[in-house]
Amino acid sequence: MREMKIVLASDHAGFALKEVVKAHLHTQGYTIVDVSSEFVEDDDYPPVIRKGCEKVLKEDAIGIIFGGSGNGEAIVANKIKGIRAAVCWNEEIARLARAHNDANVMSLGGRFIDEELAKKMVNIFLSTEFEGGRHKKRVDAIE
Numbered sequence: 001m002r003e004m005k006i007v008l009a010s011d012h013a014g015f016a017l018k019e020v021v022k023a024h025l026h027t028q029g030y031t032i033v034d035v036s037s038e039f040v041e042d043d044d045y046p047p048v049i050r051k052g053c054e055k056v057l058k059e060d061a062i063g064i065i066f067g068g069s070g071n072g073e074a075i076v077a078n079k080i081k082g083i084r085a086a087v088c089w090n091e092e093i094a095r096l097a098r099a100h101n102d103a104n105v106m107s108l109g110g111r112f113i114d115e116e117l118a119k120k121m122v123n124i125f126l127s128t129e130f131e132g133g134r135h136k137k138r139v140d141a142i143e
Contacts, residue, residue, distance in 0.1 A: 004126065009063065069087075
């Protein structure tokens with residue numbers, strides 16, 4: 001198993017994509033904590049996203065959150081001190097979220113991201129290191 005722990009959190013709109021990403025991560029040997037392991041058709045995303053982000057902080061993990069667009073989920077996540085969530089929609093944005101912003105949570109829109117792109121972005125997000133340097137003072141200023 002890989003040492004990095006990944007926390008997954010999703011509402012109903014992102015659930016199918018979450019399941020695809022979860023299976024993909026399992027094949028790569030990651031330790032996965034899924035705080036939304038069951039599909040709930042009429043759920044609201046704020047509680048499950050908060051639960052996932054709190055787990056990210058408690059477990060010193062990386063989070064991947066899912067919703068319809070990923071935007072509302074990122075807004076909720078970014079209200080939690082210590083979370084830096086980035087909505088990702090292409091491979092370069094996923095790389096920059098980690099390299100320049102030291103994002104610890106990736107937000108994906110299940111209604112807008114296809115499965116293959118999601119898997120590629122997840123791979124990039126998880127393998128990219130924070131560059132530090134001039135970006136560190138900016139990230140520090142967020143806190």
